[in-house]
Amino acid sequence: MQSTHIADFRPGMAAAQPTGHEAGRQRQGRLWSNLKEVCDLLHIPSFNIAQTDELLFQHVQFKTGQRIHTIGQPFDMLYVVNSGFLKTVLIDEFGNEQVLSFPMKGDMMGVDGIHTRHYASEAVALSDCDLILLPFRKLASLGRTHVELENMMYGVMSRELVREQAMIGMLGALSAEARVARFLVSLADRFAQMGYSSKLFNLRMTRHEIGSYLGLTLETVSRTLSAFNEVGLISVDQRTIGIKDPDALKNLRRLPPSRARGRQNGAAARARAAEAAETAAAAPAPHTAPPLLAAV
Amino acid sequence: MQSTHIADFRPGMAAAQPTGHEAGRQRQGRLWSNLKEVCDLLHIPSFNIAQTDELLFQHVQFKTGQRIHTIGQPFDMLYVVNSGFLKTVLIDEFGNEQVLSFPMKGDMMGVDGIHTRHYASEAVALSDCDLILLPFRKLASLGRTHVELENMMYGVMSRELVREQAMIGMLGALSAEARVARFLVSLADRFAQMGYSSKLFNLRMTRHEIGSYLGLTLETVSRTLSAFNEVGLISVDQRTIGIKDPDALKNLRRLPPSRARGRQNGAAARARAAEAAETAAAAPAPHTAPPLLAAV
DNA sequence: CGGGTACTTGACTCTCATCAAAGCGCGTGG
DNA sequence: CCACGCGCTTTGATGAGAGTCAAGTACCCG
Structure with missing residues (x-):
C-alpha cells in the first residue's frame, strides 16, 4: 500500500523484526503452538508448564482486509495475535465504524464473545496476519487441570479491562x-x-x-x-x-x-x-x- | 425551579423499592449468601448448583462516602453489590477523578485488580451499601470443581468488557x-x-x-x-x-x-x-x- | 498513465468548556 | 426552631477547540 519511500529503512526494520513465525512448528503442513509458547506470547508467566507438546493450538493466516470474526457471529474461538496488525470495531446503528483497539502481537481477541456467546465486535486484518486459535470450551476445561492456564485467562481478561478503562479515561478527559x-x-x-x-x-x-x-x-x-x-x-x-x-x-x-x-x-x-x-x-x-x- | 410537581409520587417510589437485604441469611450476627444466591444476583444462569449451603460468602456493609478499595491497594477480593449505589473512579496524574462506572445491585467490582494483583480503580459508596465478599483465590479454586462458577467468572468479566466497549463507542461518537x-x-x-x-x-x-x-x-x-x-x-x-x-x-x-x-x-x-x-x-x-x- | 484513495490544508461553524453569579436545599449549630 | 453556611444546581455570557465543508496534493495500483 504505502511501499516506496520507506523502502530505504525497511531492511533495518526487517532486521529488528522477529521472524514472525518464530513460535510454532510445522505439522500436517500447518503451524501449531504449545501452551508455553502461547503464554510467552501473552506475557503471562508460565513457570512450570508441564510437557504440553501434545497440547497444541493451530495457527491460521489472514490476508490484509480479511475479517476474522463479525458482530453477532456465534462465539467459539479466542485468538492470539502471533504476527500482523488488526483493528477491532463496533458498528453503530447507522453503520458507522467505531474502532475499539488495534491488536498486534501478543494481544488476545474475541473475549467479548464469551458473555453472550456471540462476538460483540468485528476484527479485521490491517496486514497479513498469523493468529493462534484457542477454542474457548477446550481452553476452559483445560484451565481446570492447568492452573497456569486459568490464571492466564483471568489475567488477560483483567488486563484488557484495565486497558479499556484507561481508554475511557483518555476519551473523557484529554x-x-x-x-x-x-x-x-x-x-x-x-x-x-x-x-x-x-x-x-x-x-x-x-x-x-x-x-x-x-x-x-x-x-x-x-x-x-x-x-x-x-x-x-x-x-x-x-x-x-x-x-x-x-x-x-x-x-x-x-x-x-x-x-x-x-x-x-x-x-x-x-x-x-x-x-x-x-x-x-x-x-x-x-x-x-x-x-x-x-x-x- | 421545578421542585413541587413530583413530590406527590415520592411515596410510590418507596413502595417500589425492594427491601434490600432479601438475599442472605444471618449467621454469627452477619449476613452470608450461598453460591446460588450470588449467581442469581449476577444474573448468571445457575441450573444445577449443588447443595452449596456450606459454601457461604460473607456480606459487608459500607456507609455513604466510604471507600471499598483504593488504587494500588493489594488485590484479594471481588465484590458483588447486593444493595446500594457506588461509583468507581480513576485518579489521573493531576488528582482529577474520572468516573468509570456506577455499580449497583448485581454488579461485580474489583475485576481490574486481577491482572496486576493491585486494584486499578477506586470504589466509593454513594449510599449505604451491602456487598458480598468473594475472595478471589478461593473463588478461582472453587471454579475448578464447580463449572458453573467458572462460567460465572468468565461471563461476568466478558460482560464488563462489553459494557466498557459500549462506553468507549459512546464517548467516541455521540x-x-x-x-x-x-x-x-x-x-x-x-x-x-x-x-x-x-x-x-x-x-x-x-x-x-x-x-x-x-x-x-x-x-x-x-x-x-x-x-x-x-x-x-x-x-x-x-x-x-x-x-x-x-x-x-x-x-x-x-x-x-x-x-x-x-x-x-x-x-x-x-x-x-x-x-x-x-x-x-x-x-x-x-x-x-x-x-x-x-x-x- | 489514469483513477481512486488517503492525506493535507484552509475557511468557517458550532458545540461545548470556561468563567461568573445567583438560587436552592440541607445539615449544623446557636 | 431558625439562621447560617456550604455544596449542589441552574443559568447566562463568552470564547476556544474541534467538527464540517471544500479544494487541492500525494501516492498507489491496475
Missing part, C-alpha cells in the same frame, strides 16, 4: 493533542515491546481509523500530527512516524497556541512545548479541580 | 445530548431490572460525577437535563428524574437548535425532538459516512 500524543507513545511502547524500533515505525492504520479510535475526525488527527511535526516532537511522512521527543509527548496536555509558534526554529518551539507539559505536570492538582485539562 | 439521553435510558433499564420504577427514580450521583462519567462538564449535564425537561422528554427536580418519553431518548442524537424551540407547548417540541431521532434512525447510513452524528 484534549485532541494529548490523545494523539499518547496514542503515538503507546504505539511506540508496544513496538518496543515487540522488538521493533520505538523511534521510527509505520502506522498500519489510516487517519480515519486513528480518529475513530481516539474520538476525533481524520482532519484533526492530520492537523495534530502536522503540528507535532512542526514543533519537532515527531517527524511525519505519510504513515511513517519518527518519535523525536517521547517524554514531551508523554506529558503533553496542550500545545502553545499556533500564532505563538510561527517563524522560529524547531528546537525553541519544542522546548516550549515540553515546558508546557512540565508546567502542567508540576501543577498543584487540587482534588476538586474541574475534570478537563489544566491551563497551559 | 454528542453531549445523546450521551446524557443514553445515560438516563441505561439507568432506567437498570432500575427496571432491579425491580424499581424505570419511570421515576433518584440519581444517586452529582452532576459533576455524571459529567465525569460521560466526558462532559457538570454545566453541560445540567443544561442538557434542563433542555430535555423543557421539551418534555423528562421531568427534572434536583436528583429526581421522571422519564416521559423513553423511546425518543433512546434514539435521540441531537435536539433541534434552541432558538427553534422558544415559545411553544411542550407536546409540539417533544414531537419534533422524537421526529429528529426517527429521521436519523431512518437514514441510509452509508458505511463510509463520517463517524460523528448525523444531521438533524
Whole structure:
C-alpha cells in the first residue's frame, strides 16, 4: 500500500523484526503452538508448564482486509495475535465504524464473545496476519487441570479491562493533542515491546481509523500530527512516524497556541512545548479541580 | 425551579423499592449468601448448583462516602453489590477523578485488580451499601470443581468488557445530548431490572460525577437535563428524574437548535425532538459516512 | 498513465468548556 | 426552631477547540 519511500529503512526494520513465525512448528503442513509458547506470547508467566507438546493450538493466516470474526457471529474461538496488525470495531446503528483497539502481537481477541456467546465486535486484518486459535470450551476445561492456564485467562481478561478503562479515561478527559500524543507513545511502547524500533515505525492504520479510535475526525488527527511535526516532537511522512521527543509527548496536555509558534526554529518551539507539559505536570492538582485539562 | 410537581409520587417510589437485604441469611450476627444466591444476583444462569449451603460468602456493609478499595491497594477480593449505589473512579496524574462506572445491585467490582494483583480503580459508596465478599483465590479454586462458577467468572468479566466497549463507542461518537439521553435510558433499564420504577427514580450521583462519567462538564449535564425537561422528554427536580418519553431518548442524537424551540407547548417540541431521532434512525447510513452524528 | 484513495490544508461553524453569579436545599449549630 | 453556611444546581455570557465543508496534493495500483 504505502511501499516506496520507506523502502530505504525497511531492511533495518526487517532486521529488528522477529521472524514472525518464530513460535510454532510445522505439522500436517500447518503451524501449531504449545501452551508455553502461547503464554510467552501473552506475557503471562508460565513457570512450570508441564510437557504440553501434545497440547497444541493451530495457527491460521489472514490476508490484509480479511475479517476474522463479525458482530453477532456465534462465539467459539479466542485468538492470539502471533504476527500482523488488526483493528477491532463496533458498528453503530447507522453503520458507522467505531474502532475499539488495534491488536498486534501478543494481544488476545474475541473475549467479548464469551458473555453472550456471540462476538460483540468485528476484527479485521490491517496486514497479513498469523493468529493462534484457542477454542474457548477446550481452553476452559483445560484451565481446570492447568492452573497456569486459568490464571492466564483471568489475567488477560483483567488486563484488557484495565486497558479499556484507561481508554475511557483518555476519551473523557484529554484534549485532541494529548490523545494523539499518547496514542503515538503507546504505539511506540508496544513496538518496543515487540522488538521493533520505538523511534521510527509505520502506522498500519489510516487517519480515519486513528480518529475513530481516539474520538476525533481524520482532519484533526492530520492537523495534530502536522503540528507535532512542526514543533519537532515527531517527524511525519505519510504513515511513517519518527518519535523525536517521547517524554514531551508523554506529558503533553496542550500545545502553545499556533500564532505563538510561527517563524522560529524547531528546537525553541519544542522546548516550549515540553515546558508546557512540565508546567502542567508540576501543577498543584487540587482534588476538586474541574475534570478537563489544566491551563497551559 | 421545578421542585413541587413530583413530590406527590415520592411515596410510590418507596413502595417500589425492594427491601434490600432479601438475599442472605444471618449467621454469627452477619449476613452470608450461598453460591446460588450470588449467581442469581449476577444474573448468571445457575441450573444445577449443588447443595452449596456450606459454601457461604460473607456480606459487608459500607456507609455513604466510604471507600471499598483504593488504587494500588493489594488485590484479594471481588465484590458483588447486593444493595446500594457506588461509583468507581480513576485518579489521573493531576488528582482529577474520572468516573468509570456506577455499580449497583448485581454488579461485580474489583475485576481490574486481577491482572496486576493491585486494584486499578477506586470504589466509593454513594449510599449505604451491602456487598458480598468473594475472595478471589478461593473463588478461582472453587471454579475448578464447580463449572458453573467458572462460567460465572468468565461471563461476568466478558460482560464488563462489553459494557466498557459500549462506553468507549459512546464517548467516541455521540454528542453531549445523546450521551446524557443514553445515560438516563441505561439507568432506567437498570432500575427496571432491579425491580424499581424505570419511570421515576433518584440519581444517586452529582452532576459533576455524571459529567465525569460521560466526558462532559457538570454545566453541560445540567443544561442538557434542563433542555430535555423543557421539551418534555423528562421531568427534572434536583436528583429526581421522571422519564416521559423513553423511546425518543433512546434514539435521540441531537435536539433541534434552541432558538427553534422558544415559545411553544411542550407536546409540539417533544414531537419534533422524537421526529429528529426517527429521521436519523431512518437514514441510509452509508458505511463510509463520517463517524460523528448525523444531521438533524 | 489514469483513477481512486488517503492525506493535507484552509475557511468557517458550532458545540461545548470556561468563567461568573445567583438560587436552592440541607445539615449544623446557636 | 431558625439562621447560617456550604455544596449542589441552574443559568447566562463568552470564547476556544474541534467538527464540517471544500479544494487541492500525494501516492498507489491496475
